[in-house]
Amino acid sequence: MTNMTAIIPAGEETAEHIEREVSEIISVYSRLFPTQALNFVFYEGKDPVWSAPSVVEGPFTFHPDHINAQFLGQVERPGAHPGAPTVTIRVSIPRKPLPTELKQTEAPWVPVRKLRAVHRLAPLLYEKIRYQAEMLRKQRSPKRHPRFSLPRGDGSALFPSLRQSNSDKRPAILIGMHWLEVGGAEKLGFDTIQWALEAGLRVFVAAGVPSIQRLADKLPDCPDVTFLRLDRYLPHHLWPRYVENLILAENIQLIHIHHCRPLYESLPQVRANLPWVKVIDSTHIVEYADGGFPRISGVWSNFINIHHVISKELVDYYRDNFHVIGKVRLGRMLDRTDHQAGLPELNMQPGKKHLQVAFVGRLYYQKRPVIVAEAFRALSIWAKRNDVELAGKIVGEGPFLDTVRGLLRRYGLADRVELLPANSPVPDILRQSDILLLPSNNEGLALVCYEAVEQGCIPISTDVGSQAEIVPPDLLVPLAPHACVKGIVGAVDRLWRDADFLSRQREALVSSWSAIMSEPTAREILMPVYQEAAAGVLE
Amino acid sequence: MIVTFNRSAKLVKVLDALDAQTRRPEVILVVDNASTDDTQEVIEARARTDLSIRYLRLPKNVGGAGGFHEGIKAAYALGAHYFWVSDDDAYPEPDAIERLIHAINAFQARNEWRPSFACSRVEWIDGTMCEMNTPRPVWDWPRFLQPDAGWALVDSASFVSILIPRWAVGEHGLPIADYFIWFDDAEYTRRLSRSYPGIYCPESRVIHDTPDNRGVNFGLVDEKSLWKFKYGARNETSWRRREAGIMGVLAYTYGVHRQMKGGNVPWRLRRQIFRAIGGGMMFAPKIVKV
Numbered sequence: 001m002t003n004m005t006a007i008i009p010a011g012e013e014t015a016e017h018i019e020r021e022v023s024e025i026i027s028v029y030s031r032l033f034p035t036q037a038l039n040f041v042f043y044e045g046k047d048p049v050w051s052a053p054s055v056v057e058g059p060f061t062f063h064p065d066h067i068n069a070q071f072l073g074q075v076e077r078p079g080a081h082p083g084a085p086t087v088t089i090r091v092s093i094p095r096k097p098l099p100t101e102l103k104q105t106e107a108p109w110v111p112v113r114k115l116r117a118v119h120r121l122a123p124l125l126y127e128k129i130r131y132q133a134e135m136l137r138k139q140r141s142p143k144r145h146p147r148f149s150l151p152r153g154d155g156s157a158l159f160p161s162l163r164q165s166n167s168d169k170r171p172a173i174l175i176g177m178h179w180l181e182v183g184g185a186e187k188l189g190f191d192t193i194q195w196a197l198e199a200g201l202r203v204f205v206a207a208g209v210p211s212i213q214r215l216a217d218k219l220p221d222c223p224d225v226t227f228l229r230l231d232r233y234l235p236h237h238l239w240p241r242y243v244e245n246l247i248l249a250e251n252i253q254l255i256h257i258h259h260c261r262p263l264y265e266s267l268p269q270v271r272a273n274l275p276w277v278k279v280i281d282s283t284h285i286v287e288y289a290d291g292g293f294p295r296i297s298g299v300w301s302n303f304i305n306i307h308h309v310i311s312k313e314l315v316d317y318y319r320d321n322f323h324v325i326g327k328v329r330l331g332r333m334l335d336r337t338d339h340q341a342g343l344p345e346l347n348m349q350p351g352k353k354h355l356q357v358a359f360v361g362r363l364y365y366q367k368r369p370v371i372v373a374e375a376f377r378a379l380s381i382w383a384k385r386n387d388v389e390l391a392g393k394i395v396g397e398g399p400f401l402d403t404v405r406g407l408l409r410r411y412g413l414a415d416r417v418e419l420l421p422a423n424s425p426v427p428d429i430l431r432q433s434d435i436l437l438l439p440s441n442n443e444g445l446a447l448v449c450y451e452a453v454e455q456g457c458i459p460i461s462t463d464v465g466s467q468a469e470i471v472p473p474d475l476l477v478p479l480a481p482h483a484c485v486k487g488i489v490g491a492v493d494r495l496w497r498d499a500d501f502l503s504r505q506r507e508a509l510v511s512s513w514s515a516i517m518s519e520p521t522a523r524e525i526l527m528p529v530y531q532e533a534a535a536g537v538l539e
Numbered sequence: 540m541i542v543t544f545n546r547s548a549k550l551v552k553v554l555d556a557l558d559a560q561t562r563r564p565e566v567i568l569v570v571d572n573a574s575t576d577d578t579q580e581v582i583e584a585r586a587r588t589d590l591s592i593r594y595l596r597l598p599k600n601v602g603g604a605g606g607f608h609e610g611i612k613a614a615y616a617l618g619a620h621y622f623w624v625s626d627d628d629a630y631p632e633p634d635a636i637e638r639l640i641h642a643i644n645a646f647q648a649r650n651e652w653r654p655s656f657a658c659s660r661v662e663w664i665d666g667t668m669c670e671m672n673t674p675r676p677v678w679d680w681p682r683f684l685q686p687d688a689g690w691a692l693v694d695s696a697s698f699v700s701i702l703i704p705r706w707a708v709g710e711h712g713l714p715i716a717d718y719f720i721w722f723d724d725a726e727y728t729r730r731l732s733r734s735y736p737g738i739y740c741p742e743s744r745v746i747h748d749t750p751d752n753r754g755v756n757f758g759l760v761d762e763k764s765l766w767k768f769k770y771g772a773r774n775e776t777s778w779r780r781r782e783a784g785i786m787g788v789l790a791y792t793y794g795v796h797r798q799m800k801g802g803n804v805p806w807r808l809r810r811q812i813f814r815a816i817g818g819g820m821m822f823a824p825k826i827v828k829v
Contacts, residue, residue: 148613148616148617149616149617151616151617152618154565302617302618319583319594319596320596323568323593323594323595324593325582325583325586325587325592325593325594326586326587326588326589326590326592327590
């Protein structure tokens with residue numbers, strides 16, 4: 001039999017770890033099955049994030065593999081009465097993540113096996129193939145992933161409607177996150193937790209995707225915030241019943257979904273049994289392959305009261321695909337207090353002899369780090385021709401880090417382009433930079449664009465998502481890899497040579513930034529709903 | 540479900556008329572055939588405060604037929620039990636929809652037959668009957684007609700204030716989008732009538748705000764209306780070919796000829812209509828099911 005201590009790193013007692021996990025598991029299933037007699041069968045897990053639970057309602061028969069080498073033991077929780085039905089929960093206790101896993105769970109990116117040689121010889125060609133495959137998927141997407149809202153009936157007045165019973169508990173909100181890792185949607189998720197607390201709600205947080213949840217310790221340290229580890233212990237098909245019980249027990253008035261798939265799937269249960277609960281969701285970005293969460297949200301639209309979106313592209317997406325207008329609310333991911341009254345002059349000047357170019361973003365495919373490296377290569381050639389000293393900073397971490405490092409070394413840029421960790425001071429870096437590169441494959445509306453404009457740094461972005469709302473047309477480059485790199489160099493060249501062009505871009509940036517700043521923020525859209533829920537006066 | 544194209548002012552009057560209904564639809568789906576006027580702005584502004592309004596903007600103008608096809612498809616996906624379908628220039632009287640719903644249900648309860656649609660009496664702006672929206676009765680149209688329930692059986696009606704139950708759409712599919720314009724409603728209602736005819740409900744009234752009150756008669760073909768008549772000729776020929784074969788087409792062609800002759804339509808225009816009939820012989824659009 002394997003030994004638990006062998007796979008758990010030193011620093012925590014095995015017994016303590018097991019005890020804590022067992023207690024959380026029992027707490028989750030006690031909520032789900034409040035009256036049943038629960039029989040927990042525990043196993044030693046090999047996975048640091050997922051407990052692979054299996055639930056059997058009714059009599060349970062043990063088979064040899066139920067008491068296998070990983071079997072740890074059983075715990076019983078008696079039912080509410082002697083004849084209570086039995087539920088058996090077989091669950092593995094996740095091991096503690098290793099230090100390397102805590103840093104980065106995803107393995108370094110490698111090209112697909114058949115195209116490895118292509119990537120080695122011509123990385124940009126590899127990107128082109130990938131781009132074309134993606135565009136093909138986008139083309140096929142509408143057929144493969146239908147865009148219509150699931151119908152929902154309101155029922156007949158002949159049948160009694162369900163009414164909310166009075167609760168002595170303070171109103172609460174359930175906030176469903178994709179996961180608690182770094183990301184734009186997660187940033188908004190954390191903001192909404194803070195706003196809900198400010199509104200006076202108790203907050204329950206759950207994540208849909210099992211993960212180490214590295215940002216869990218960033219949750220407000222407050223008795224009104226509870227992080228439910230459903231991602232770790234509860235299969236998705238049991239979420240609806242759990243959510244129903246949680247809502248009833250904790251007087252939850254509001255559900256806010258941030259890219260949390262099992263919470264979307266819980267909505268029929270909520271609408272059927274708890275119709276008074278109000279549901280909001282926030283969406284950020286339309287994915288090429290399947291529409292991503294905006295499509296999922298649109299499919300569930302008849303079960304949702306308010307769709308909060310961060311860009312006009314998404315307002316149009318809901319209208320064009322799901323014919324919904326009235327319940328879609330645009331709320332920008334901005335905090336007015338963080339933003340200055342006016343914008344500084346641009347850091348870049350025509351004919352400048354020293355140019356600093358920055359990239360800020362997670363090193364995932366979505367941000368196309370390989371294109372970033374190729375753009376730096378093309379810019380360095382341009383700089384050499386024009387006798388400009390080029391320096392660069394790439395801020396971010398992720399599976400593409402090794403690839404980017406390798407490409408910079410291969411192109412002789414390692415001494416001119418600095419690789420910086422994700423927690424580097426981004427505002428300072430942008431203040432020192434002339435140009436920000438955003439050759440993303442897809443974006444909602446990149447927050448770093450706002451930051452760049454506020455620091456006098458000029459963003460050059462691919463024309464994707466809602467980037468056109470902040471980046472002037474002359475600074476938008478095509479998505480296709482070669483055209484993207486060429487477009488970046490062309491834009492930098494024109495900004496560097498043409499003072500009039502540069503000044504026009506500044507005017508355009510000021511104008512689009514001001515227009516966005518004049519629109520409602522996410523907080524302004526959501527806070528009144530939270531406050532109504534806290535006051536118990538939701539319509 | 541309202542199909543619209545570049546008539547925002549009239550569309551607003553239709554929406555106002557719907558707001559005044561004694562039985563207002565739960566969802567109002569506006570299908571915009573890629574209008575180039577301010578229709579989109581007008582509807583978006585209204586839909587921001589009225590959550591029942593859904594807006595389906597088509598990427599290009601696919602004609603009334605395409606609009607009704609897409610609209611009924613979307614409304615079916617939304618789960619509607621009944622589809623009230625109309626034009627963007629027809630204003631229902633406040634009780635028009637309630638009376639249609641009442642008629643279709645009462646007819647079914649009394650007679651044990653379920654009508655495949657119920658249509659309103661369509662009046663022109665001066666209160667006379669709107670010629671182009673005249674339903675076609677079946678041979679035994681007065682079979683269930685009673686003093687207190689004056690519902691005649693009809694097998695063809697226009698898409699101006701017509702109520703279609705969900706089951707009929709499920710059984711017979713969608714209007715033919717490829718018709719683009721004209722005869723799409725006649726073909727569709729005749730198709731629905733294969734299950735059982737529809738009913739004409741004179742107590743449900745709508746005002747059709749058309750520029751003039753003209754019927755569908757090939758004797759009225761002129762330069763301005765030629766394009767519409769060509770679609771009508773092609774579409775009806777296609778339908779006749781499908782339903783009655785070559786003899787049906789010949790009879791239809793003779794009828795068209797008689798009408799044009801009676802109306803003294805110039806031969807230049809007549810030739811184009813006959814050419815459209817020839818095109819209709821080869822035109823066999825598919826019926827799309829839901």
